[in-house]
Amino acid sequence: MLSSRVFIWQQFSRLTPAEVLEVIPLFHPLWEGVDPADLVFADERAAHGNFRAWAKGFYLYQCAANGVNDELRAALATRRLPTQADRDRALLGHVQTSLPANPLAPKRGTRNGRHPKMLPDGARAGLLDAVNTARDVMVVTWLSDTSMRIGALTGLHLVDLHLRDNAACGDCIPR
Known part of the structure; x- marks a missing residue:
């Protein structure tokens, strides 16, 4: 996490x-x-x-x-x-x-309860301009370039990452 x-x-x-x-x-x-x-x-x-x-x-x-x-x-x-x-x-x-009644509560039926699946056009560039750390750049890049959801990204461990081509683990797929 x-x-x-x-x-x-x-x-x-x-x-x-x-x-x-x-x-x-x-x-x-x-x-x-x-x-x-x-x-x-x-x-x-x-x-x-x-x-x-x-x-x-x-x-x-x-x-x-x-x-x-x-x-x-x-x-x-x-x-x-x-x-x-x-x-x-x-x-x-x-x-x-x-x-x-709570006048500040959101009205029923105004939102379907789901977040948008994709970022709007131009949002990725705006996010990359706004982030300050290399970690945040990595998060924005991985979420926008892959089909990974935030739960999958936060569940990653270091052993799950293959950062070198042809590593000794044997799980890397040659390109």
Whole structure:
């Protein structure tokens, strides 16, 4: 695997009531003077330990209280009908009538989920001009000159490479 590529699955757990009391007042000065019992109550009723829900609630409050960005407030307040998958996921999914909608989520059907198979014309020259190291030049060259995919390239070991003609390994095909 290329050393510059690191893929790690991030898993975030919900905030505990003690963490809510510690983190939320640091999030914004608005929450500094609030009674801890009120913070815990608000978390139990609305945010459920989800920091994103706290942030969304804060920005909805800011938009409503100060009249800032009415379009954003309206977009964040929209709801959608639950799908069957939503109903199956939820504990009481059979009683759900609506769910919050994410206005920033990509629209369904706008992309078929696949990346283009080939680079557009002129992209290889632009990539070669942009790379800085010999390793990156090699990667761009091998991916564009061969039918190799990125997974095959990152899975190569030094013993897989035949860099000399007529090497002693016996696997080289004479030209």
